[in-house]
Amino acid sequence: MARLVMKFGGTSVADLDRIRNVARHVAREVKAGHDVAVIVSAMAGETNKLVGFVEEASPAFDAAEYDMVVSSGEQVTAGLLAIVLQNMGIPARSWCGWQVPIETSDVHAAARITNIDPQNLLSSWEQGKVNVIAGFQGIGPDGRITTLGRGGSDTSAVAVAAALDARCDIYTDVDGVYTTDPRIVREKARRIERISYEEMLELASLGAKVLQTRSVELAMVHKVPLRVRSSFDDPDSPLQVQDNGSGPGTLVCDEDDIMEQQVVTGIAYARDEAHVAVRRVKDKPGIAASVFGPLADANISVDMIVQNVSVDGYANITFTVARNDLRRALDVLQAEKDNIGYESIDTSTEVAKVSIVGIGMRSYAGVASKMFRTLAEKGVNIEAITTSEIKVSVLIDEAWLELAVRALHTAFDLDAV
Amino acid sequence: MARLVMKFGGTSVADLDRIRNVARHVAREVKAGHDVAVIVSAMAGETNKLVGFVEEASPAFDAAEYDMVVSSGEQVTAGLLAIVLQNMGIPARSWCGWQVPIETSDVHAAARITNIDPQNLLSSWEQGKVNVIAGFQGIGPDGRITTLGRGGSDTSAVAVAAALDARCDIYTDVDGVYTTDPRIVREKARRIERISYEEMLELASLGAKVLQTRSVELAMVHKVPLRVRSSFDDPDSPLQVQDNGSGPGTLVCDEDDIMEQQVVTGIAYARDEAHVAVRRVKDKPGIAASVFGPLADANISVDMIVQNVSVDGYANITFTVARNDLRRALDVLQAEKDNIGYESIDTSTEVAKVSIVGIGMRSYAGVASKMFRTLAEKGVNIEAITTSEIKVSVLIDEAWLELAVRALHTAFDLDAV
Numbered sequence: 001m002a003r004l005v006m007k008f009g010g011t012s013v014a015d016l017d018r019i020r021n022v023a024r025h026v027a028r029e030v031k032a033g034h035d036v037a038v039i040v041s042a043m044a045g046e047t048n049k050l051v052g053f054v055e056e057a058s059p060a061f062d063a064a065e066y067d068m069v070v071s072s073g074e075q076v077t078a079g080l081l082a083i084v085l086q087n088m089g090i091p092a093r094s095w096c097g098w099q100v101p102i103e104t105s106d107v108h109a110a111a112r113i114t115n116i117d118p119q120n121l122l123s124s125w126e127q128g129k130v131n132v133i134a135g136f137q138g139i140g141p142d143g144r145i146t147t148l149g150r151g152g153s154d155t156s157a158v159a160v161a162a163a164l165d166a167r168c169d170i171y172t173d174v175d176g177v178y179t180t181d182p183r184i185v186r187e188k189a190r191r192i193e194r195i196s197y198e199e200m201l202e203l204a205s206l207g208a209k210v211l212q213t214r215s216v217e218l219a220m221v222h223k224v225p226l227r228v229r230s231s232f233d234d235p236d237s238p239l240q241v242q243d244n245g246s247g248p249g250t251l252v253c254d255e256d257d258i259m260e261q262q263v264v265t266g267i268a269y270a271r272d273e274a275h276v277a278v279r280r281v282k283d284k285p286g287i288a289a290s291v292f293g294p295l296a297d298a299n300i301s302v303d304m305i306v307q308n309v310s311v312d313g314y315a316n317i318t319f320t321v322a323r324n325d326l327r328r329a330l331d332v333l334q335a336e337k338d339n340i341g342y343e344s345i346d347t348s349t350e351v352a353k354v355s356i357v358g359i360g361m362r363s364y365a366g367v368a369s370k371m372f373r374t375l376a377e378k379g380v381n382i383e384a385i386t387t388s389e390i391k392v393s394v395l396i397d398e399a400w401l402e403l404a405v406r407a408l409h410t411a412f413d414l415d416a417v
Numbered sequence: 418m419a420r421l422v423m424k425f426g427g428t429s430v431a432d433l434d435r436i437r438n439v440a441r442h443v444a445r446e447v448k449a450g451h452d453v454a455v456i457v458s459a460m461a462g463e464t465n466k467l468v469g470f471v472e473e474a475s476p477a478f479d480a481a482e483y484d485m486v487v488s489s490g491e492q493v494t495a496g497l498l499a500i501v502l503q504n505m506g507i508p509a510r511s512w513c514g515w516q517v518p519i520e521t522s523d524v525h526a527a528a529r530i531t532n533i534d535p536q537n538l539l540s541s542w543e544q545g546k547v548n549v550i551a552g553f554q555g556i557g558p559d560g561r562i563t564t565l566g567r568g569g570s571d572t573s574a575v576a577v578a579a580a581l582d583a584r585c586d587i588y589t590d591v592d593g594v595y596t597t598d599p600r601i602v603r604e605k606a607r608r609i610e611r612i613s614y615e616e617m618l619e620l621a622s623l624g625a626k627v628l629q630t631r632s633v634e635l636a637m638v639h640k641v642p643l644r645v646r647s648s649f650d651d652p653d654s655p656l657q658v659q660d661n662g663s664g665p666g667t668l669v670c671d672e673d674d675i676m677e678q679q680v681v682t683g684i685a686y687a688r689d690e691a692h693v694a695v696r697r698v699k700d701k702p703g704i705a706a707s708v709f710g711p712l713a714d715a716n717i718s719v720d721m722i723v724q725n726v727s728v729d730g731y732a733n734i735t736f737t738v739a740r741n742d743l744r745r746a747l748d749v750l751q752a753e754k755d756n757i758g759y760e761s762i763d764t765s766t767e768v769a770k771v772s773i774v775g776i777g778m779r780s781y782a783g784v785a786s787k788m789f790r791t792l793a794e795k796g797v798n799i800e801a802i803t804t805s806e807i808k809v810s811v812l813i814d815e816a817w818l819e820l821a822v823r824a825l826h827t828a829f830d831l832d833a834v
Contacts, residue, residue, distance in 0.1 A: 019474070065496040065500045065511055069497060075486070080471065080474045082482045084475060145513070
């Protein structure tokens with residue numbers, strides 16, 4: 001007997017057959033005696049269709065009206081799942097965000113959840129009903145519909161779980177979090193049984209697409225045990241979550257709940273970086289500020305920064321930006337050319353960022369140097385480096401990406417045996 | 418300067434181009450200085466798609482969940498029209514039924530509007546905004562979404578107009594109410610300039626499909642001037658509604674506002690009748706009750722009833738039911754055979770009902786006999802008759818339908834000259 005929030009994404013509710021499959025997953029948990037709340041996304045493709053309508057209506061649009069239109073997709077799925085559950089003999093009722101209510105800030109299309117009063121959902125549980133809640137949406141301070149931004153249903157699920165003091169199972173189209181992308185390290189990538197919130201956050205922000213960064217942050221703050229698992233598993237499989245936390249998928253949890261820490265837990269990569277080199281700037285105080293100040297003013301995030309050692313009073317400043325910010329970054333630097341006083345700017349988009357992540361790094365020395373040595377042995381040149389307490393990222397030529405990921409996966413003992 | 422509610426049906430908002438056309442109609446009224454509220458239906462086909470989902474989810478479904486799913490269609494259109502209006506420089510905001518709020522009874526899928534507090538809409542007008550309201554939906558006493566039944570957007574529009582003390586223009590795909598169906602009386606059918614609520618009610622319930630019966634009832638009770646006009650008219654046409662009430666389309670209004678009453682205003686017909694003859698029942702008190710009681714218990718509406726004069730202690734009871742109730746009606750009568758004690762039952766679906774409607778009948782004698790004489794001259798046999806204060810209906814063989822309508826149209830001076 002536990003409280004459980006189950007979240008199903010768009011692929012998992014793409015049509016009525018899939019919704020029936022989702023209902024079987026829910027039925028299993030209800031029969032196990034749990035109080036269940038289900039968060040659903042819009043049917044796959046629906047949100048894109050609705051966004052397309054909005055963009056066709058006007059190139060610039062009122063975000064409050066965008067939310068009015070786009071939030072309808074989740075509403076449909078919630079009603080349909082409630083009907084399918086009832087048809088299976090399981091009492092259920094659907095909720096829009098405003099009905100729960102899921103209160104949010106007034107930043108339309110990118111709202112933050114500010115409060116969830118659990119009273120209505122608890123009353124519904126007392127009546128023996130499954131609560132089916134439209135994800136991705138809430139109600140703003142002025143009573144208008146808000147949405148949480150793309151992928152916001154994960155965040156809805158974690159926030160509802162926090163409000164209900166429940167655990168949260170995120171059902172998706174993969175069966176867990178892997179040590180790295182199985183498309184790159186075929187057969188040897190392993191499903192991670194348990195991963196800490198901090199590691200999951202790093203992996204998510206470094207390119208792993210399983211969970212929204214915000215939902216992991218929220219789970220960490222509220223200590224919501226979060227499980228990533230596949231909605232395509234057999235709903236009636238006897239292999240389910242055990243009292244000790246083992247079971248299908250990957251459990252994202254507090255690091256204290258992980259017995260055996262690996263030094264490196266996972267390897268992430270991102271291809272959406274662009275490399276910018278500002279050549280021959282005067283090596284004097286304030287020169288970095290003259291480059292990065294205007295970029296920050298233009299809301300362009302800069303990632304890996306390297307300032308070369310000066311030899312003749314001049315230095316090179318290199319850094320990375322998101323690939324789709326490159327054009328704007330160059331415009332900014334061009335406009336500031338006289339102020340910065342550089343000779344030229346080189347750019348490359350044929351770069352990739354590879355990162356190793358692991359809480360164990362905190363207590364083991366030599367992890368970064370092992371990473372650099374491994375890459376050197378394979379002849380991979382490192383163009384830039386950034387580190388945090390639990391991750392090391394390197395920028396390399398994109399052509400070596402797969403090679404680098406595979407070599408690191410082996411070097412840090414992540415290969416499946 | 419007036420208050421105006423404009424309602425656009427599904428065909429009028431079928432795609433973004435049509436929605437832009439709707440926005441031009443709205444823009445014209447805003448520029449004329451009116452305070453405007455717009456009621457929109459779902460884009461043509463959307464409601465059917467959503468209903469299809471619900472029926473696929475379960476053959477028997479919870480009407481509250483049906484409402485959750487189906488109400489999303491109008492929400493989308495409301496948001497899109499608000500965006501298009503804003504893009505044209507016209508301040509606008511959208512409203513779901515629950516946001517207005519449009520309060521209703523709790524009878525899901527067939528709710529009745531119980532109250533509309535106009536305060537929010539009035540405040541929005543004070544801010545200079547067009548109110549774009551999702552039709553067909555409201556909020557029940559328990560805070561759940563309700564819908565008003567198919568075609569309910571007309572009812573939404575009239576109810577909002579009543580709450581705002583506004584006039585109401587219903588934009589549809591025809592340019593007004595005609596003396597009869599122009600597909601039958603080609604070229605000679607005339608657009609009616611003004612028609613009384615009572616006449617419109619009779620025509621609507623007798624088969625004219627321009628307006629929902631409920632919306633006309635509501636307009637009559639609250640004395641909302643109701644205009645039916647075409648959304649396909651040129652939005653920028655100089656021919657618009659005048660202070661004296663003349664203008665495009667048909668004005669549905671109080672009979673006192675109609676100067677020259679015709680004796681007969683319109684001719685309606687319906688093909689969806691079925692004729693049932695219960696042969697040789699004992700002609701004794703209570704026999705009619707034994708036939709119609711069980712039908713009423715089964716929620717089957719019976720229309721035109723004729724009980725033949727008894728000759729040998731036996732009579733025939735004939736009546737009509739809606740064609741799609743026929744199967745159920747026969748089942749009921751079969752089950753009651755011993756109790757009623759009839760010899761046999763004959764049925765026919767090759768019948769049609771033709772009706773003449775006009776407030777002028779009240780003060781002119783001989784209207785019914787003129788109708789019968791006209792039909793007799795054309796050799797049309799009358800199988801049954803019903804009358805009310807302002808209408809006469811006859812049941813005839815369906816093969817003579819077009820002939821009968823044309824003859825009556827001419828006989829009652831309705832032909833266009």
